[in-house]
Amino acid sequence: MNTLPGVLLLALLSSTGCAMNPATGERQFTLMSEAQEIQMGREADPEIVRTMGLYPDESLQAYLQGLGEQVAGLTERPNLPWTFRVLDDPLINAFALPGGYIYVTRGIMAHLDSEAELVGILGHEIGHVTARHSVSRMSRAQLAQVGLGVGMILAPQLQQWAGLASASMELLFLKFSRDDERQADDLGVRYMGRTGYDPAQLSGVMAMLTSVTAEEAGPRGPEWLSTHPNPENREQAILDLAARTEVSRDPPLVVHESYVRRLDGMTYGENPREGFFRGQVFHHPDLAFSLDFPQGWRTMNSKQAVQALSPDQDALLALSLGEGATPSAALRSFLAEEGMQAGPISEAAVNGVPAATADFRFTSSDGTLDGRVSFLQHRGTLLMLLGYAPSSAWAARQGAVRASLGSFRPLTDRRYLDVQPARLKVVTLSRSASLSYVLDQEGAGDRIEEVRKLNRLEGNPPLPAGTVLRIPVGGVLPGEL
Numbered sequence: 096m097n098t099l100p101g102v103l104l105l106a107l108l109s110s111t112g113c114a115m116n117p118a119t120g121e122r123q124f125t126l127m128s129e130a131q132e133i134q135m136g137r138e139a140d141p142e143i144v145r146t147m148g149l150y151p152d153e154s155l156q157a158y159l160q161g162l163g164e165q166v167a168g169l170t171e172r173p174n175l176p177w178t179f180r181v182l183d184d185p186l187i188n189a190f191a192l193p194g195g196y197i198y199v200t201r202g203i204m205a206h207l208d209s210e211a212e213l214v215g216i217l218g219h220e221i222g223h224v225t226a227r228h229s230v231s232r233m234s235r236a237q238l239a240q241v242g243l244g245v246g247m248i249l250a251p252q253l254q255q256w257a258g259l260a261s262a263s264m265e266l267l268f269l270k271f272s273r274d275d276e277r278q279a280d281d282l283g284v285r286y287m288g289r290t291g292y293d294p295a296q297l298s299g300v301m302a303m304l305t306s307v308t309a310e311e312a313g314p315r316g317p318e319w320l321s322t323h324p325n326p327e328n329r330e331q332a333i334l335d336l337a338a339r340t341e342v343s344r345d346p347p348l349v350v351h352e353s354y355v356r357r358l359d360g361m362t363y364g365e366n367p368r369e370g371f372f373r374g375q376v377f378h379h380p381d382l383a384f385s386l387d388f389p390q391g392w393r394t395m396n397s398k399q400a401v402q403a404l405s406p407d408q409d410a411l412l413a414l415s416l417g418e419g420a421t422p423s424a425a426l427r428s429f430l431a432e433e434g435m436q437a438g439p440i441s442e443a444a445v446n447g448v449p450a451a452t453a454d455f456r457f458t459s460s461d462g463t464l465d466g467r468v469s470f471l472q473h474r475g476t477l478l479m480l481l482g483y484a485p486s487s488a489w490a491a492r493q494g495a496v497r498a499s500l501g502s503f504r505p506l507t508d509r510r511y512l513d514v515q516p517a518r519l520k521v522v523t524l525s526r527s528a529s530l531s532y533v534l535d536q537e538g539a540g541d542r543i544e545e546v547r548k549l550n551r552l553e554g555n556p557p558l559p560a561g562t563v564l565r566i567p568v569g570g571v572l573p574g575e576l
């Protein structure tokens with residue numbers, strides 16, 4: 096029954112200020128209420144899904160959601176709107192947003208060796224949420240910024256291609272302190288024990304992280320690698336704590352084989368159907384076009400855009416989806432933006448592709464940019480090709496930009512159009528064999544390094560009958576055109 100003081104107390108606890116942390120029992124100064132925290136996660140979630148993409152496998156998504164709910168349900172905050180998603184991203188990563196939104200990449204799932212390890216990852220991320228780590232680090236001023244999305248130095252249309260993460264995303268991925276990471280490890284171990292999984296298995300994740308290269312990890316993974324303290328140091332701490340942790344099942348769960356079987360057929364590594372480079376030439380099989388980027392420019396392909404930066408970092412070229420009914424309509428709305436001065440419009444097709452192109456000058460309080468933009472209508476998709484530089488650099492860069500914009504062309508080579516990503520194949524040995532023998536049989540002899548890493552093997556060990564291996568197959572790109 097709710098007495099009046101009870102209601103008041105509840106209101107106080109859920110409002111901002113100094114409150115008892117549900118997971119750690121410590122008093123914690125926080126300016127954000129639980130409702131605000133949930134709101135923040137709920138607003139950022141579609142943005143994560145849009146920029147990184149969901150892995151298109153409903154049974155795997157349902158598996159992760161079910162497993163995550165099981166873990167979260169036994170924490171100190173079982174009633175948050177817990178949401179677990181597998182992202183279609185090859186990098187090894189996992190992260191959490193305030194309010195109970197947890198993401199793991201297909202890249203990290205491919206590299207985990209058991210359900211217990213996955214529960215450990217989920218437990219660690221859930222720990223960041225139950226201990227309100229990101230929340231307690233945000234000031235009210237920062238919160239206001241998240242709402243406003245401030246920090247734009249260019250007009251929105253230009254800014255989104257400048258490779259600048261929006262202010263709100265930066266804030267959501269505030270780096271956790273070492274203490275926060277240790278606490279999340281501790282909570283992960285605690286939650287593994289409560290769910291009946293062997294908590295010592297989390298140390299295997301740390302061992303895996305030390306063995307992956309920076310390339311596999313990616314340049315700016317928000318969690319697990321770039322922001323996490325040295326995995327070697329954490330491995331022993333986890334083992335020590337695990338030995339003292341009570342587990343709700345005897346024997347504790349590990350679940351290696353059925354976990355690995357779930358990965359059968361999973362996309363592995365970069366997906367070339369979303370576009371790939373051969374030298375400076377970009378091919379996009381799904382959208383069936385090719386484009387030459389300038390020699391010497393540094394290129395980058397993401398789900399949002401393909402970009403290239405000039406060697407002196409004074410010019411940017413970006414290819415992305417455009418908005419508008421026709422190239423001409425899209426161009427006119429682009430040129431109508433405040434601060435824009437438009438040059439003459441050309442509606443000449445580019446290599447047979449309907450297009451609208453113009454030079455422009457864009458003036459803001461930060462200075463003046465010169466650039467050239469083309470909108471193209473290719474097989475029902477409207478694309479925007481944009482190159483620009485500060486006015487002082489434009490004369491030196493506009494030739495390269497013009498050449499690139501003029502190189503857009505339909506992709507017709509079947510070998511490129513039909514390219515497929517590598518996939519994990521799960522193989523069960525019917526009799527004992529050496530690793531190299533098995534790989535030769537599978538036509539994957541040149542992938543022994545990768546297979547060792549994926550399966551936590553060393554050298555060329557004899558493998559007993561019944562061994563379950565995951566082997567990347569396919570995904571080989573055709574030679575240069």
Ligand SMILES: [Zn+2]
Pocket residue numbers: 219223271276279318319323
């Ligand atoms: Zn963490």
